[in-house]
Amino acid sequence: MASPGQNGIVRWWSQDSPAGELFVAATALGVCLVEWGQPERGVDPVERLAGLGRPVRERVAELADRWDAYAAGDRSALFDLPVDLTLAGTAFRKEVLAELKRLPPGETVTYGELASRVGRPGGAQAVGGAVGANPVPVVVPCHRVMAADGSLGGFSGGLATKRALLSHEGLFVPEGGWVASHRDD
Known part of the structure; x- marks a missing residue:
């Protein structure tokens, strides 16, 4: 399997989203990092990104058009x-995130x-x-994972962003919680 840094360049750019400005980075394999506004970590x-290759500020048109x-x-x-899940870390994390990536738009799932x-x-x-360690939120839709009790659970961008x-x-999200797969159509 190819290493994301083999081409020596990682492209990154700022991207508007429904939840505010994002920092987006991509390798030749796909989107590898999404962060909200200014990094908090x-x-x-x-x-x-330097460990993956030489980071260059360059918008990847196809990917950016999809975000738009x-x-x-x-x-x-x-x-x-x-997506490129290299930054996800362990094999287990990659397996979980790959499965979550298959979740169709409009559907949710609980952690269980x-x-x-x-x-x-x-x-x-x-x-x-x-x-919680998802390096590519929104693209791998961790915002669609709910707690078993119907509450929102957590989210790297904060619960207001998740909502x-x-x-x-x-998807309909009442202020105090949420019921899985309830649509506001």
């Missing part, structure tokens, strides 16, 4: 967008359901850790 995202279509209301625009889908029934907490993304995708 204390590490410049460009520095993290999503922002304009095409909720399926990111569904088959290629996702755990069952990857062959780890009862592994909701471990799946929650993998989802905004779900609403943008046509």
Whole structure:
């Protein structure tokens, strides 16, 4: 399997989204990093990308056009967008995120359901850790993973952002919680 840094260049750019400005980076394999506005982790995202290859500020037209279509209301625009999960870390995290990537637009899943889908029934907490470490939120739709009790659970961009993304995708989200697969049509 190819390493994402083999081509020596990682392209990155800023992108508008329904939830605000994003930092997006891509390798030859696909989108590898999405971060909300200014990084909060204390590490410049460009520095993290340096291990994958030489980071260059250059918008990747096809990928950026898909983001623009999503922002304009095409909720399926990111569904088959290629991703590079190198920054996800462990094989388990990559497996969870690859399964989550298959979740069609307009559908949600609980952490427990996702755990069952990857062959780890009862592994909701471990799946929650993998989802929380998702380096490509929105593209791998971690915002569509809910807690078993119907609450929103967590989200790297904050719960207001999670609610905004779900609403943008046509999913009804009451202020106090949420019921899986309830649509606001």
